[in-house]
Amino acid sequence: MFKTIFENAGTGIMIMDSSGVIIEANRKACEMHGYNRDDLIGLNIDNIETEKNRKIFRERMSRLLKGEAMFFETEHLRKDGAKISLEVSSNAVEIDGRLLIQSFQQDITNRKKVMAQILYSQKMESIGKLVDGIMHEFKNNLTIIQSFTDVILQDKTIAPDTFSCISIIEKTAQRASKTVSQLRSLARKDEFExxxxxxxxxxxxxxxxxxxxxxxxxxxxxxxxxxxxxxxxxxxxxxxxxxxxxxxxxxxxxxxxxxxxxxxxxxxxxxxxxxxxxxxxxxxxxxxxxxxxxxxxxxxxxxxxxxxxxxxxxxxxxxxxxxxxxxxxxxxxxxxxxxxxxxxxxxxxxxxxxxxxKTEMVGTEEVVQFKGPETILVVDDEILIMELLRDALLENGFNVVVYISPLKCLEFFRSKNQVIDVVITDILMPEMDGIQLIKSLREISPDIKIIAMTGSNMDIQDMHIDGCLRKPFKASDIVSMVKEVLNRERNVGNC
Ligand SMILES: Nc1ncnc2c1ncn2[C@@H]1O[C@H](COP(=O)(O)OP(=O)(O)OP(=O)(O)O)[C@@H](O)[C@H]1O
Ligand SMILES: [Mg+2]
Known part of the structure; x- marks a missing residue:
């Protein structure tokens, strides 16, 4: 029974003799070190310690042999040369009159990596904040330097030597300004669109x-x-x-x-x-x-x-x-x-x-949300864009009906066109292109207001649309276009 427990333990277990030679190792210990059992047994533990740990290894062995139980972190080398970090609990035991060392090992390589990454990103975050604060102050000072050098350089009466000195100050300030502008993107949350x-x-x-x-x-x-x-x-x-x-x-x-x-x-x-x-x-x-x-x-x-x-x-x-x-x-x-x-x-x-x-939405063809007095029908096979439009329009108080399938959108429009105020459609869609969709929508309701979105330079001049948005656009662009289209009489626009 003890043999089975030893062999199947989730912790790596090794038994060493008093000189450090491995005389027993369970399956987990072999797996962790990338060795067959036969290759691992007979090796001195000293050979699988990384170089920096070898010095402490001797001291550790002698303390263990004196009866001290130890809990420590170390690094071992796998057979393929890769380093693994281990958390080890070890002590000496006497078996059949022989003094042996038992070592219980937990592989903490991944845990250590994750910790290092967390610490690194925290460090970067604090540096970012610090730099942001300094930059603000720095930028103000640079503005003052630049404004006053500018004033001096406008003065036609200054001596040529002074002029060239001031020009150097101006150029240096310009260069520093460039660095500050680059760094501003470290903390430019408000300009993120x-x-x-x-x-x-x-x-x-x-x-x-x-x-x-x-x-x-x-x-x-x-x-x-x-x-x-x-x-x-x-x-x-x-x-x-x-x-x-x-x-x-x-x-x-x-x-x-x-x-x-x-x-x-x-x-x-x-x-x-x-x-x-x-x-x-x-x-x-x-x-x-x-x-x-x-x-x-x-x-x-x-x-x-x-x-x-x-x-x-x-x-x-x-x-x-x-x-x-x-x-x-x-x-x-x-x-x-x-x-x-x-x-x-x-x-x-x-x-x-x-x-x-995106993955959650696949298969969902229709989202109908009612919020305000005007209803906008949106169709775009690209779910992210459809979601962007939906959220922006909902936030601005519109009712929104969205489709990723132009055919289903057309079906909906056929039955409910009376409640739709504006249709926003993509042009390039796999099932049916936007141009065909616009024609079909117009057949059902000749006066429906339509905004087309396109990422290409395709000419859609003859489509009699009310507005056109070139991709990429911001959510605020589409909202202002919808408002504008709603406020004016049907009036044909071009892309
Ligand atoms: N592709 C690369 N190959 C070799 N070294 C690199 C590479 N990318 C970055 N480095 C190293 O990282 C350092 C920091 O790069 P970083 O782009 O932040 O600054 P820089 O290139 O030195 O200066 P700056 O980008 O402000 O002109 C570099 O000085 C260089 O040592
Ligand atoms: Mg660089």
Whole structure:
């Protein structure tokens, strides 16, 4: 019976002789260390301790042999060379006249990682707050310096020497101002304008914008998943994040190389290991920006997201690029990790949440909410956009009926068109495109007010619509357009 309990215990158990040679190990201990039982038995525990623990190991053994019961944390090496953190409870026992050491081991590698990540994000948060406070003060002082240097420089009578000194002050203040503006995105909550969007489009736009800054010997490889679920966020901030990551990659490759940008979706529930516990489970967009550059030395890795941390030299370098990226990712309720080896390139992984509602809503065709005197019928096959519109309109006191299926929407309109004041429709939809839908709606009710939404430059001039919204748009844009359309007589507008 004791043998069975020993073998099946959820804790790793090892028995060592007085010199540290393992003479017995249960299944869990073998699993944790990645060894077969036969390979583990006969090894000296000293061989599987990590280097930094070996010195303490001897002292620990002698205390154990003197009869002290010990509870400690240590690190062991698995057979494959990976390090595991263990919580160990150990003491000496005498069996058949032999003094042995029994050791009960719990693998706490993941717990330690999660704790380290939580501590790191708390540290970053406090630094962010601190920097925010300093920046506010700094910005005011810079404004004063800039305004007065400006006044002096307007004075045509000042001596040329004084003029050039003041010009230097002005330029320095301008440079400091630029850094402050970059850092403001660390705490720019009020300017965050969430819209649903496809990050692949933002990547393409950003690359077009900055490709002229990349040397000829740098190639950019894209592996963008299509179709890709939308995320909800701020497009300008996302662009800024990509620019900062791409520029860092470029700066790491002065002799050329490759930047790879990938997008995919990932279920964080299934891939928990590298993600801190503070991040909620669910479907995430996984963006990676990798380069084949010089990599990041181990000692720099824990600091790269801190504001003003830089290993570069030069007047224009402030060490804020990744701090800004960190702030933006956090703002989007996401998470960022880095993988890099000195001399062997760098990969930054960004995880941004895809609306959880999306999976819950699939299959729900219709949501009818009654709140105010006017009723708006919305159809968009992209659930996130449909939800954005629904919430914004409800918040502004409208009744809202939403569909993700244009056919079902048409069916509803046929039976209830008298109660609908405005229809908002997407143009590109798989079941039936918006143009066809608009024609059918007009056949049922020639005077119905219609707002079209489109992400393309498609010409819908002849559609006789009352308003047109180009994607991406903000919730407030659609609300003001609905109000405007309701207030005016039917009046045909164009996109
Ligand atoms: N792709 C990369 N390859 C190698 N090192 C990197 C990479 N990205 C960041 N680093 C390291 O992280 C440090 C911090 O990066 P960060 O973008 O915050 O500041 P910076 O690039 O030094 O300055 P700034 O972005 O203000 O011009 C860099 O100095 C560099 O050592
Ligand atoms: Mg940078």
């Amino acid at each position: 969430p819209v649903p969007f496809n990050i692949n489009t933002v990547i393409e736009n950003t690359l077009t914008m900055i490709s002229k800054f990349l040397q000829k010997d740098i190639t950019v490889r894209r592996e963008l998943k299509e179709p890709l679920a939308y995320i909800v966020g701020d497009i300008n901030q996302t662009e800024q994040m990509l620019i900062n990551l791409i520029i860092n990659a470029k700066e790491a490759m002065p002799y050329g190389g490759e930047i790879a940008i990938k997008t995919d979706t990932i279920d964080i529930y299934d891939n928990r290991l590298n993600i801190p516990a503070v991040i909620r489970s669910g479907e995430y967009l996984h963006l990676t920006v990798s380069d084949t550059g010089k990599g990041i030395a181990k000692e720099h890795l824990p600091h790269i997201f801190e504001p003003f941390y830089t290993t570069k030299e030069g007047k224009e370098v402030a060490g804020v690029g990744l701090a800004v990226v960190y702030g933006i990712v956090k703002e989007h309720s996401g998470y960022i990790t880095v993988e890099s080896k000195d001399g062997h390139g760098t990969t930054l992984n960004v995880y941004l949440p895809i609306s959880k509602k």
